[in-house]
Amino acid sequence: MISLPLTLTLLLLTYLITNRITRYLRLAHIPGPLPAKITTLWLAHHQSTGSLARHLSSLSKTHGRIYRIAPEWVMTSSPAAIRQIWSARGPWYRGQWYDMFRFDQPVRTILSERDNTKHAALKAKLLPGYSGKDVDNLHEVVDRRVDDLVRLIERKYLSSDDGRVYKPMDLAEKAQFMTQDVISELAMGRCFECCDNDRDTYGQMTEVTGSLPLMVTLAVIPWTLNLLQNPVVRALLPKEKLEGVMRQQQVAKSQAAERFGEGKVVKRDMLGSFVKHGLGYTSAWLETFGQIGAGSDTTATAIRMTMFYLMSSPGSYGKLQREIDAAVSEGRVSSPVADEQAKKLPYLQAVMKEGMRLCPPVMGLLPRICDTEQVVCGVRIPPGTNVCWDAISIFRDEETFGADAGVFRPERWLMEGEDVEKRKNMDFVQGLVFGTSGQFECLEKTIALLELNKVFVELLRRFDFALVNPLTPVVSRDYSLSLQSQLWVRVTRRPAAL
Ligand code: HEM
Numbered sequence: 001m002i003s004l005p006l007t008l009t010l011l012l013l014t015y016l017i018t019n020r021i022t023r024y025l026r027l028a029h030i031p032g033p034l035p036a037k038i039t040t041l042w043l044a045h046h047q048s049t050g051s052l053a054r055h056l057s058s059l060s061k062t063h064g065r066i067y068r069i070a071p072e073w074v075m076t077s078s079p080a081a082i083r084q085i086w087s088a089r090g091p092w093y094r095g096q097w098y099d100m101f102r103f104d105q106p107v108r109t110i111l112s113e114r115d116n117t118k119h120a121a122l123k124a125k126l127l128p129g130y131s132g133k134d135v136d137n138l139h140e141v142v143d144r145r146v147d148d149l150v151r152l153i154e155r156k157y158l159s160s161d162d163g164r165v166y167k168p169m170d171l172a173e174k175a176q177f178m179t180q181d182v183i184s185e186l187a188m189g190r191c192f193e194c195c196d197n198d199r200d201t202y203g204q205m206t207e208v209t210g211s212l213p214l215m216v217t218l219a220v221i222p223w224t225l226n227l228l229q230n231p232v233v234r235a236l237l238p239k240e241k242l243e244g245v246m247r248q249q250q251v252a253k254s255q256a257a258e259r260f261g262e263g264k265v266v267k268r269d270m271l272g273s274f275v276k277h278g279l280g281y282t283s284a285w286l287e288t289f290g291q292i293g294a295g296s297d298t299t300a301t302a303i304r305m306t307m308f309y310l311m312s313s314p315g316s317y318g319k320l321q322r323e324i325d326a327a328v329s330e331g332r333v334s335s336p337v338a339d340e341q342a343k344k345l346p347y348l349q350a351v352m353k354e355g356m357r358l359c360p361p362v363m364g365l366l367p368r369i370c371d372t373e374q375v376v377c378g379v380r381i382p383p384g385t386n387v388c389w390d391a392i393s394i395f396r397d398e399e400t401f402g403a404d405a406g407v408f409r410p411e412r413w414l415m416e417g418e419d420v421e422k423r424k425n426m427d428f429v430q431g432l433v434f435g436t437s438g439q440f441e442c443l444e445k446t447i448a449l450l451e452l453n454k455v456f457v458e459l460l461r462r463f464d465f466a467l468v469n470p471l472t473p474v475v476s477r478d479y480s481l482s483l484q485s486q487l488w489v490r491v492t493r494r495p496a497a498l
Pocket residue numbers: 110111123183290291292294295296298299302360361362366432433434435439440441442443444445447448
């Protein structure tokens with residue numbers, strides 16, 4: 001006679017084994033590492049190391065255009081497949097991974113909204129603000145904040161050519177001070193003044209960077225996020241206070257509160273635009289707060305890594321500096337440089353494209369799922385499968401960018417008489433850096449490009465930059481966002497600063 005506990009244990013074991021085998025068989029026709037086919041822990045482990053994107057991209061060499069990275073997750077390195085999956089009005093929508101952006105938040109925001117229809121409705125309310133249509137002084141704000149960075153360098157970080165004065169500067173940190181200052185002023189009408197204070201004023205940068213590894217690791221096992229938000233579980237866990245994040249939330253809340261009720265403040269800024277187009281108080285402060293997370297490390301990475309590639313490629317660095325110098329001396333560039341003027345500097349534009357191509361600021365999994373069976377790269381994808389992009393392989397795709405796709409060579413964007421179709425395809429694939437042209441395309445692409453157009457001209461016309469530690473130039477990790485630190489540089493004033 002078998003006892004009840006033993007019967008229950010056997011039933012549970014049978015269920016677990018059958019469930020594991022069924023999950024394994026669902027995508028058995030898709031190649032991938034064996035542990036990934038059996039358990040999500042393999043993906044979670046690699047995500048926690050901070051080198052997931054690089055690790056996964058090496059798999060495409062072994063397994064081809066589509067491969068399995070967890071029992072219900074596949075990844076594709078095909079730009080064409082991503083174009084199809086991300087396209088607006090398609091059957092795909094965001095996977096549960098995006099719930100990490102809703103962690104501890106009462107309502108969904110543009111970053112966490114998974115329902116395509118609701119996302120489109122929310123986007124319509126936010127677009128006039130994000131596009132700058134409803135915002136006064138957009139360009140002046142960016143000019144002021146770039147100038148703060150220039151003044152910070154002049155005040156504290158200028159080394160002398162003769163070596164008597166040596167003041168190394170962590171460009172990774174200072175670039176983010178500038179992007180935080182821009183986005184805080186644009187988003188909530190209150191600049192955080194990180195450049196003026198030469199510190200992360202609210203202490204939020206360190207906290208977000210510190211909590212990202214855990215968040216993105218839990219995001220691949222979504223039930224853990226729900227568990228962590230359960231009040232009983234919360235009560236049992238040690239209390240970790242993200243004071244900087246809380247203080248920033250407070251600022252976002254108080255700025256939003258001013259825009260409602262009697263005596264409300266009406267301003268032509270992004271928050272004002274969101275309210276004008278129908279966002280309630282909670283959504284207004286959450287969208288505002290979300291911008292600080294979405295908009296500071298991303299643009300900072302584009303600045304840091306483009307500068308890193310330039311400093312490691314003296315030929316390209318010199319060419320860009322000569323282009324800027326010529327434009328200044330011929331009066332084609334004013335002080336500060338205007339967006340339209342920077343757009344007419346072809347080598348600058350090529351450098352920016354190349355920097356973001358080689359180090360895409362967003363390289364997270366960005367999974368999409370579908371309720372019906374689909375075919376991707378000629379392979380059957382059952383409903384409910386997370387399909388992710390292999391960002392690194394896509395941006396280094398040799399079919400698209402040529403045999404030297406892994407090399408920083410801005411000239412690839414300037415080839416005269418280049419096959420028009422090939423060039424169009426290169427532009428399209430590079431555009432995926434901002435999610436262009438899908439339903440979830442970056443809402444702040446214009447503003448990010450505006451910052452980049454201005455910052456490189458203003459820095460390179462005044463200063464020379466050199467890597468302090470050429471053998472270990474920068475620490476770079478990817479926790480969905482690409483994060484850098486310790487980009488130590490030596491900055492000197494150019495002999496004939498323009
Ligand atoms: C070089 C800088 C940037 C890059 C490369 C970048 C890249 C991206 C990418 C790839 C997406 C698509 C995500 C997805 O498919 O789910 C995205 C979405 C988004 N980005 Fe950016 N971003 C940058 C700067 C910014 C800035 C400065 C902000 C300011 C707040 C911002 C706000 C957003 C928002 C709100 C979305 C969600 C759009 C939607 O769901 O419709 N981004 N970004």
